[in-house]
Structure formats: structure tokens, C-alpha cells
Amino acid sequence: MIKLLNDVKNFFRAVAAKVLDLDDTVKPEQHLKLFEDYLDKFEFDTNTKDVRKFLSVLTKKHLVDDIVISTMTGSSIASVNGNAVSTAISGAALFNYVQSEHPKSESVLIKNGRGWSILFPQNDKLFIVKASSELSMIELRALTKEINGFLTKSVPGSMGVKG
Amino acid sequence: MGRVIAILSGKGGVGKTTITAELGIALAKRDLNVCLIDADIAMANLSLLLNMQNSPITLHDVLLGEANIQDAIYDGPAGVKFIPSGLSLENYRRVDSERLQSVIDSIRNQFDFILLDCAAGIEKNVLAAIAASDEVILVTMPTSPSIADVLKAKITAQRLGSKTIGVIMNFVRKENGEIKKDDVMKMLELPVFATVPFDDEIRKSFMQEKVMPVMIRKPGTPAAIEIQRAAAKLAGLSIQIDEGEKKGFFAKLFSPFTNLFKKKPKKIDESKGSMGGK
Secondary structure, three states: OHHHHHHHHHHHHHHHHHHHOOOOOOOOHHHHHHHHOOHHHHOOOOOOOOHHHHHHHHHHHOOOOEEEEEEOOOOEEEEOOOOOHHHHHHHHHHHHHHHHHOOOOOOEEEEEOOEEEEEEEEOOEEEEEEEOOOOOHHHHHHHHHHHHHHHHHHOOOHHHOOO | OOEEEEEEOOOOOOOHHHHHHHHHHHHHOOOOOEEEEEOOOOOOOHHHHOOOOOOOOOHHHHHOOOOOHHHHOEEOHHHOEEEOOOOOHHHHHHOOHHHHHHHHHOOHHHOOEEEEEOOOOOOHHHHHHHHHOOEEEEEEOOOHHHHHHHHHHHHHHHHOOOEEEEEEEEEEOOOOOOOOHHHHHHHHOOOEEEEEEOOHHHHHOOOOOOOOOHHHHOOOOHHHHHHHHHHHHHHOOOOOOOOOOOOOHHHHHHHHHHHHHOOOOOOOOHHHOOOOOO
């Protein structure tokens, strides 16, 4: 009996909704499910003392492919893959040459094939960043700020860390 | 030291500019020193909402290094200060938005709050505004495309080292299919400062001979009340709702006659009004 009454009620409700064009919107649960874990994918744990691990996490956080840190004279300080001697030397040589020609230059952007190499000096260090798109100075500053913070905090006399 | 807060959404058309203006005025009405900055350098229109579109010196001039920031600060409604962006497309192309941070740093001691009305998207000018701010408030509508974009905006703010402190939900109609406050809090992992209802008075405030924010024109409307609540929460103050002057039916009916006998207020010199009162 109750089932019959419910069926009748549902029938009239459906007719009323159709005829009166009532609000038939529902929450997009599938979208909510999609968003639910979205932020978790962008949680980056930079709480480590391992410089390579730290830089590896930063590449994901800042959406870049590679990070090399060198002195302005081309000595490698740190890098993601741990073998960046030639990158550090050529990066420093290139930046120093550009700066000798253009003393006010703040960064050097090189488009190479599908990606970009960006040379950015800060705090007596040269940051060599490879990415699939060019980064703005704002993004570079945010990236280098994190690296400088890490080097100052984790590695006393940070200039001596070898990549 | 003032708090510099970027009002951000990712998606366009969610009411960022309106929320920035109304929130700023609500804070100013609580006797706080507030400065609104139109950081939407390309599509500036906060000045239209505040009816201050003819300001001679703008943020563009300051970012171009052609003017001092102090000369670009104007008196807005309810004691709020305002730094407009220019409407010139030519200047927009030349502007160096990366200077925004140093410009803001030079005035942050003058105010309790500096609110930045950001552009939609996560392009260079938006990044500059985020990087120049200490905190970010996200504005979203209760729909999934809007939520998707604030998620990206939150991640971008996090990447640039700015702290996202909360969300304002705008255009809330309490329909069945809307994403609810609890869902938003869970997804964004942030508190919701306010759920601002869809309020026709906001739309109407653009359709006046003299455009005036609803917080001035009709502070007792539901949207304005909710924004006043958000302002109180943001400033850590007790909630005091200013509902403006409320008139009953008979008062409204006879107001044309009673107004005849009221003493006329002194006429405000328009040349020293909202535009020139630096």
C-alpha cells in the first residue's frame, strides 16, 4: 500500500516537474569526485635535507624539467641529476659573455627546440633552469627563493655543495 | 604593517571586482585604513564601479616609472583609498607589472589593508599581483567550472609563496545543483568567509546615473550584509551590520513631501570629489 502511494506521489511529482518546469538541477557529483583529490596531486613535500631530492620536488612544483645551480665562475653547486659540470661551465660562460655585452641583463632566455633554457643570477649564484615554456621573472624569483632558503637552512656554507 | 591581500578567482565573471570594492568599503566603514588597487592591468574596471574613471594618474604611470605612487592614490567612497589602473591599451603594453611588488611595499605602512583586484587567469600580471601580496582570498561561484579554476589559482598562489586564507562564494542562489559551502571547504581545504547571495541590487548599482557600490547605496541588502560579515571575519572584529537607513511604507510614500521641509545639505564641489581628492 505504501509502495503504491509512493509510486503515485512520484508520478505526480514527475508530471508537475515537467508541466511547471520546476528546478531539476542536481549537484555534479562526478565533477566533485574529480576535484576531490586534485589538490593532493599538488602537495609537494620539500621537507628534506637531500639537495637532489629537494630539487627534484621543486621541478614538479614549479613545472620545470631541470635545475642546475652553479657559481658565477661555473663551478657546479647542485643539480637534479647530480651531474651538471658541463651545464654549469657553459651556462656561466654564456651568462658572463651576455652580461659583458649587456651589463644590465637580468636573465638570459634561450629557445632550444621544444624547450627553454633560462639563466638567472641571484645571490652570487647562477640558476640554470630548463623548462618546456619560458618562466617569468616572478616565477624564477619564487623558485630561486625556495632554493636559497634551502641552501641557507640545510647546508651551512652552501656554496660548497657538489651536484 | 598593512596586510596585502590579492582577490583571485582564476575564472572571469565571478564578481572579483565587485567583491573587492564592497569588501574594501565594508572594512573602511569599520574605521580601518584601506587601499584598493586595480591590479587588473589589462582590463581595469574597478574605477568604473567606484565611479572614479577619470583619475589622471594611474598605476600604469607608476609602473612605467613616470609617476610617484603617492600621486596615484585617490579618495574613494566611505574613506577608502583607491589606486586605479589606466584604460589605455598602449600603456598596458609598456607596463612592467613586475614592479608592482616594490610599489606596494612602498605604501604598505600607510594602510591596514591593501586589497588587489586581480585579473582572471594565471597570466603574468596575475602572477605579479600574487607575488606582491602576503595573502590570497579566492572568489568562486557555486559551480564546477568556477571551482576548477580556483583550485588552479590556489596552486599558483602556493607556488609563488603566497598564503591562501579563505574563500568567498559569490552568486549563491541555494539551488539544488549548486556546490555547497561544505563541499567547497573540503575541496579547497580552506574556510569559507562568506556565501554572498545573488542579489539584484548589485546589478542595479551599475545602472545608475552615478554608479555607486551597493555597500554605500543599500548596505542592508543580503549581499552587502554577507560581505560585511566577511570583512569583520577578515579583520578579526565583532560583526556589526550596517543596514543603512530603513524606511517603512508610509515614510517612503510621504518622503517627497517631507524632503521639501528638510534642510538641504551643502553642495559638494564635484571637482574636489572622488576624482581629485588626493
